[in-house]
Amino acid sequence: MTGGAAVEGAPVRVYLVDDHALFRSGVRAELAAAPDEVEVVGEAGSVGEAVAGIAHLRPEVVLLDVHMPDGGGAEVLRRVRAQDTAVVFLALSVSDAAEDVIAVIRGGARGYVTKTISGRELAGAIRRVSAGDAVFSPRLAGFVLDAFSDRPGSAPVGDPELDLLTPRERDVLRLLARGYAYKEIAGELFISVKTVETHVSSVLRKTQLSNRYELSRWASDRRLV
Incomplete structure (x- = not known):
């Protein structure tokens, strides 16, 4: 083609x-x-x-x-x-x-x-x-x-851990890291609170982190916030 x-x-x-x-x-x-x-x-x-x-x-x-x-x-x-x-x-x-x-x-x-x-x-x-x-x-x-630059501090072209997350999981994580409550995230993304909980659980499992505070720090390190 x-x-x-x-x-x-x-x-x-x-x-x-x-x-x-x-x-x-x-x-x-x-x-x-x-x-x-x-x-x-x-x-x-x-x-x-x-x-x-x-x-x-x-x-x-x-x-x-x-x-x-x-x-x-x-x-x-x-x-x-x-x-x-x-x-x-x-x-x-x-x-x-x-x-x-x-x-x-x-x-x-x-x-x-x-x-x-x-x-x-x-x-x-x-x-x-x-x-x-x-x-x-x-x-x-x-x-x-x-x-795509080589200077110190530049974002990596690829991040294997970040690549594990789906686009919707990244959306949820970004809002979570900004301090949004589950209900607020649901409203922003037009999904249910239950779906937000499911995405957060999936992100925790994939990143092998324990709570939203660790997730927030992880997201900040990867410039998601």
Whole structure:
């Protein structure tokens, strides 16, 4: 499978991947204001649907959400790039956490912007990654520079312990380390308190730590807070 080739002067063909249909509709509406720059050719709300849709429609750029229930953006990247190294990925996420940015860049994304971006800025970012540039929201660029630099104190490119945690476990851990109660975490992430407890238990088991105070210190050491 090979990615669709860009035609000079033509709109960039874009595929949206996000598990929230309302958000996808909003992105479509925003990008429709720049029809000469970008054209949304398809969308998906799950990993499997995204992989199939990208293979069928062969877009030039995929706008990729980082956190989805069935594996997230990293899984889409892994499966698509195993077949097609030409398609370009631009992460578009509500998360501005360093480990999320680094994970998708390691996976092969060409850029990472947050969902506070305007429609006009997003269209420009799509055009730029399609042309070969790397694009990041301003404060996120530093995470990437730190991760791939050799200076003392830089974040490691890979952390085997951190890699054991799922994206949702990292979300729960980050809020826990910030001092949120279980009920507050549940409200922030739109999950039940029981689910929060399950995630915390899983994180404790994977990290071999005993309590939330040790977890908070562990998370702080890895710049999750």
